[in-house]
Amino acid sequence: MADSGGSEMSDFTATYSETATVESNSNHIGNGSVAYEKVDSEESLRNRRRLNGTAVNHRDEDLRKTTSSSQQNGLNFSKHNTSSGDKESFEEVSLISACLTYLGFYLLMVLGYINQLLFKPKVTKEENREGYVPLYNSFERFYMLYIYRRVRDCWNRPICSVPGAELTLKDRITPDYGWTFEFTGTQTRCLNLGSYNYLGFAAADGPCADDSAKMIEKRGLAYCSSRQELGTSFLHQDLEALTAKFLGTEDAIVFGMGFATNALNLPTLMSPGCLVLSDEKNHASIILGLRLSGATIKVFKHNNMKDLERVLRDALVYGQPKTGAPWKKMIICVEGVYSMEGSIVKLPEIVALKKKYKAYIYLDEAHSIGATGPHGRGIVDYYGLDPSDVDILMGTFTKSFGSAGGYIAGSKRLINFLRTNSHAHWYASSMSPPVAQQIFTSMSIILGLDGTNEGRRRIEQLARNTRYFRRRLAQIGVITYGHEDSPVIPLLVYLFSKIGAVVRTLTTRKIAVVGVGFPATPIMEGRIRFCLSAAHTKEQLDYALNVIDEISDKLGLKYSRKPRDPNPIEY
Amino acid sequence: MIKSITDFINYWYFRYLMVTELYMVEKWERVTIHVIFLVIFLLFWYFNYSVLLSFTGRILGITPISSVLHAATTSKFSAAA
Numbered sequence: 067m068a069d070s071g072g073s074e075m076s077d078f079t080a081t082y083s084e085t086a087t088v089e090s091n092s093n094h095i096g097n098g099s100v101a102y103e104k105v106d107s108e109e110s111l112r113n114r115r116r117l118n119g120t121a122v123n124h125r126d127e128d129l130r131k132t133t134s135s136s137q138q139n140g141l142n143f144s145k146h147n148t149s150s151g152d153k154e155s156f157e158e159v160s161l162i163s164a165c166l167t168y169l170g171f172y173l174l175m176v177l178g179y180i181n182q183l184l185f186k187p188k189v190t191k192e193e194n195r196e197g198y199v200p201l202y203n204s205f206e207r208f209y210m211l212y213i214y215r216r217v218r219d220c221w222n223r224p225i226c227s228v229p230g231a232e233l234t235l236k237d238r239i240t241p242d243y244g245w246t247f248e249f250t251g252t253q254t255r256c257l258n259l260g261s262y263n264y265l266g267f268a269a270a271d272g273p274c275a276d277d278s279a280k281m282i283e284k285r286g287l288a289y290c291s292s293r294q295e296l297g298t299s300f301l302h303q304d305l306e307a308l309t310a311k312f313l314g315t316e317d318a319i320v321f322g323m324g325f326a327t328n329a330l331n332l333p334t335l336m337s338p339g340c341l342v343l344s345d346e347k348n349h350a351s352i353i354l355g356l357r358l359s360g361a362t363i364k365v366f367k368h369n370n371m372k373d374l375e376r377v378l379r380d381a382l383v384y385g386q387p388k389t390g391a392p393w394k395k396m397i398i399c400v401e402g403v404y405s406m407e408g409s410i411v412k413l414p415e416i417v418a419l420k421k422k423y424k425a426y427i428y429l430d431e432a433h434s435i436g437a438t439g440p441h442g443r444g445i446v447d448y449y450g451l452d453p454s455d456v457d458i459l460m461g462t463f464t465k466s467f468g469s470a471g472g473y474i475a476g477s478k479r480l481i482n483f484l485r486t487n488s489h490a491h492w493y494a495s496s497m498s499p500p501v502a503q504q505i506f507t508s509m510s511i512i513l514g515l516d517g518t519n520e521g522r523r524r525i526e527q528l529a530r531n532t533r534y535f536r537r538r539l540a541q542i543g544v545i546t547y548g549h550e551d552s553p554v555i556p557l558l559v560y561l562f563s564k565i566g567a568v569v570r571t572l573t574t575r576k577i578a579v580v581g582v583g584f585p586a587t588p589i590m591e592g593r594i595r596f597c598l599s600a601a602h603t604k605e606q607l608d609y610a611l612n613v614i615d616e617i618s619d620k621l622g623l624k625y626s627r628k629p630r631d632p633n634p635i636e637y
Numbered sequence: 638m639i640k641s642i643t644d645f646i647n648y649w650y651f652r653y654l655m656v657t658e659l660y661m662v663e664k665w666e667r668v669t670i671h672v673i674f675l676v677i678f679l680l681f682w683y684f685n686y687s688v689l690l691s692f693t694g695r696i697l698g699i700t701p702i703s704s705v706l707h708a709a710t711t712s713k714f715s716a717a718a
């Protein structure tokens with residue numbers, strides 16, 4: 067970490083030696099508000115900013131961001147990224163806002179109980195069940211009926227078009243505060259900031275859609291059988307070969323469902339007596355797979371390498387519980403881009419730990435494949451590592467490729483083992499032909515096999531959109547989580563009311579976004595999650611950003627206490 | 638002028654509804670909570686006024702302004718008589 071930061075800093079000093087010395091000196095002075103008036107060149111003019119005492123600790127980070135902005139918005143892919151933590155930000159909210167959030171939640175709970183006492187909920191009840199315990203968890207039920215229900219119109223909204231850069235929402239109203247909904251019969255065309263359509267391959271026309279439609283005519287819709295029986299065709303074999311080529315591994319295996327790829331293959335690879343180190347923010351499918359496997363699970367703090375090493379070393383020293391016998395094997399389970407936090411895994415450090423302690427790495431690239439790295443090959447490509455450093459590369463086709471399904475890639479031996487042992491390979495029905503064709507065509511485009519540089523263009527467009535959107539949001543003064551290169555951008559709003567108000571207001575301004583609340587996040591960290599796509603144009607993003615700027619004043623979303631960049635952000 | 642004041646009040650009332658999560662509840666629930674808030678506020682006020690004020694006054698040795706005024710007026714009257 068230290069030397070990576072150093073190299074960036076030295077770049078910086080080389081280019082702006084004048085400004086750098088001025089500003090680093092003022093770091094020591096830096097309390098109270100300081101206005102930098104020294105103007106040496108055009109570059110330092112751009113670096114000029116005003117800050118106040120509380121913000122001084124964020125300064126280094128900001129300087130570095132300015133550096134990368136001058137390298138053409140960081141699109142300079144020649145230098146490999148390093149995982150120094152300064153590109154990632156998890157700004158904490160003030161204590162007062164935190165207390166108010168909890169207070170509001172308790173208020174909602176109290177009101178919920180009063181409401182439940184006074185009125186019968188408008189839902190079906192189990193009858194003739196004397197002596198039975200309730201089948202459903204009572205707190206969850208209460209939460210669904212009296213907290214979630216009040217803002218239910220912001221979730222599960224029906225759409226009636228392809229979710230590309232824009233989508234069509236089917237309008238609905240609720241006459242009774244979310245108990246029931248009625249369709250009004252009208253539709254709204256909205257800008258779509260909520261789909262995992264990172265490379266914009268979800269489209270109703272274009273080569274992917276045409277090829278898939280042709281494949282339906284040729285092969286039908288399904289094989290209705292598992293891969294081990296009658297479900298294998300040349301399509302799957304070609305797709306596996308192409309996936310292996312795309313990722314730079316020896317072999318790959320594909321499955322018809324991403325969730326099942328995790329949930330059913332992890333138990334194949336692990337058994338009781340194995341040790342799993344799992345990030346606390348891992349996806350439900352990984353957690354399910356790990357629980358099914360019966361392995362001992364140790365959870366480490368999100369993206370915290372010190373904690374990982376501590377947990378790993380402790381587990382290694384004490385061995386298996388009760389017996390103290392050595393572990394059969396150790397696996398570190400992480401994701402590439404975390405879909406709720408917008409953070410990127412610190413893979414170089416994990417690879418170093420893996421080599422030190424002789425553990426294996428299981429990397430879930432569901433959100434990073436296609437979306438990160440100069441060639442769109444995911445996190446391994448992003449950090450410029452060797453694919454063979456990661457033992458098990460898992461990913462899904464559901465996001466960047468605009469299709470469905472999952473893969474596991476790695477050494478030939480690993481894949482052969484999975485082919486003979488995996489439940490998903492033996493028992494789950496195989497991938498449908500048009501779905502496979504969609505992946506095949508989109509992957510060929512990313513690889514440039516179609517003879518154009520369309521794939522390259524999309525990857526660069528996404529990287530550019532991401533940087534632009536994140537930096538504009540920081541300028542607006544809202545709190546966003548995560549890494550500056552991650553196309554998933556959670557905007558923290560904290561309160562349930564604010565989730566509801568933001569989603570509703572943005573819908574009236576023709577922008578569709580996704581809110582994420584309690585069961586998926588901690589109680590006090592409600593957020594709006596933007597997912598950018600290569601299909602978005604600068605004009606669309608500008609429109610969205612202007613609206614967000616406007617409403618964040620109205621709704622009070624400007625929680626950030628970091629210094630803001632006073633200069634216009636270039637695209 | 639009046640419009641800007643009502644705008645200001647509306648804006649901060651809306652922000653207050655947001656922060657207390659009352660934005661997303663039904664109207665009668667909002668009223669109930671406001672009544673409860675008001676009752677709590679009045680109780681506090683009464684408690685502070687009647688108990689806390691005289692208690693702290695006695696500890697800090699401050700004579701409440703009302704009794705000073707009262708004493709002053711009564712002495713004036715007695716002088717006139």
Ligand SMILES: Cc1ncc(COP(=O)(O)O)c(C=O)c1O
Binds near residue numbers: 349432
């Ligand atoms: C990290 C991760 N793994 C696996 C999955 C499951 O993929 P699918 O939706 O294709 O079943 C998801 C999907 O949301 C995910 O985020």
